[in-house]
Amino acid sequence: MSHTPHELAEEFPDKVDAMHAMKESDAHFARLFDEYHEINRAVHRAETDVEPTDDLHMSEMRKQRMRLKDQIAAMLNS
Secondary structure: OOOOOOOHHHHOHHHHHHHHHHHHHOHHHHHHHHHHHHHHHHHHHHHOOOOOOOHHHHHHHHHHHHHHHHHHHHHHOO
16 A cells, blocks of 8 residues: 555644544544545545546645645644
8 A cells, every 4th residue: 555645644743632532522523534534545546647637636636635634724723
């Protein structure tokens, strides 16, 4: 299995315990967390040509991943 960059545990290494607790206690956070991992894996598959896509779709997926990461970061920092 190849290494998938941008995993949340790598992005927020000091917040791993908080993420785990929030996934258990906050359904909205859990949904964002799952959506982030889904889009992150889709981006990785496209970047590695496992599931090639056009540049516009790649750009939109990256933007979606960034929006989700920003929302997750805001929740972790509140």
